[in-house]
Amino acid sequence: MQAYTLETFNIPELKGISTKNIEEHLKLYAGYVKHSNLILEKIGEYMSDSEKNAYVIGELQRRFGFEWNGMRNHEYYFRSLEGGAKPLSENSELRAAIQKQAPSFDTWLSGFKSLAMTRGVGWAVLYYDKQTNQLTHAWVDEQHLGQLNGLAWVLGIDMWEHAFVYDYPTSEKKKYVEAFFENLNWDVIEENFTQSTS
Numbered sequence: 001m002q003a004y005t006l007e008t009f010n011i012p013e014l015k016g017i018s019t020k021n022i023e024e025h026l027k028l029y030a031g032y033v034k035h036s037n038l039i040l041e042k043i044g045e046y047m048s049d050s051e052k053n054a055y056v057i058g059e060l061q062r063r064f065g066f067e068w069n070g071m072r073n074h075e076y077y078f079r080s081l082e083g084g085a086k087p088l089s090e091n092s093e094l095r096a097a098i099q100k101q102a103p104s105f106d107t108w109l110s111g112f113k114s115l116a117m118t119r120g121v122g123w124a125v126l127y128y129d130k131q132t133n134q135l136t137h138a139w140v141d142e143q144h145l146g147q148l149n150g151l152a153w154v155l156g157i158d159m160w161e162h163a164f165v166y167d168y169p170t171s172e173k174k175k176y177v178e179a180f181f182e183n184l185n186w187d188v189i190e191e192n193f194t195q196s197t198s
């Protein structure tokens, strides 16, 4: 199996999210890539005597979803900050899809920001469900607990404290949520949506 590779991201200076925080955050992302590969490598090694190592293999398998989703979630996250802030176009298909399901775009956005304020560490994620042709959003604990099977990722905000620890105290994480949306490149999100529906 091919090893996962570390992606690089072209993230400009952001408003309200410091370069220091992004740099430290990217190091954590690198850790998820490294450990996704390491787990697979270790499982391969222990499989040389799968009976004797059954317990160790089982525990490594349990951790794989944590590392792998940690890797993939962060790739979506950092990509969505590449290229600088871009608004969601008035003619956007995603905007139309949101407005079909919510009273207005602003109402939806406010609901999504509330989701991001869920207590605990994890992610607020907007998905597209091809089976029902609708958007749905969900809270994902840690990186992986609560990911919705088969749904395509459109937008996600990292709500681990490491995402804002250099910029805001934990009691002010709402400011980080606002900063994230101020810096969001909606062109990237629109592209995610287009791919999820095709």
Ligand SMILES: [Fe+2]
Pocket (backbone or CB within 6 Å): 025, 028, 074, 158, 160, 162, 163
């Ligand atoms: Fe993170």
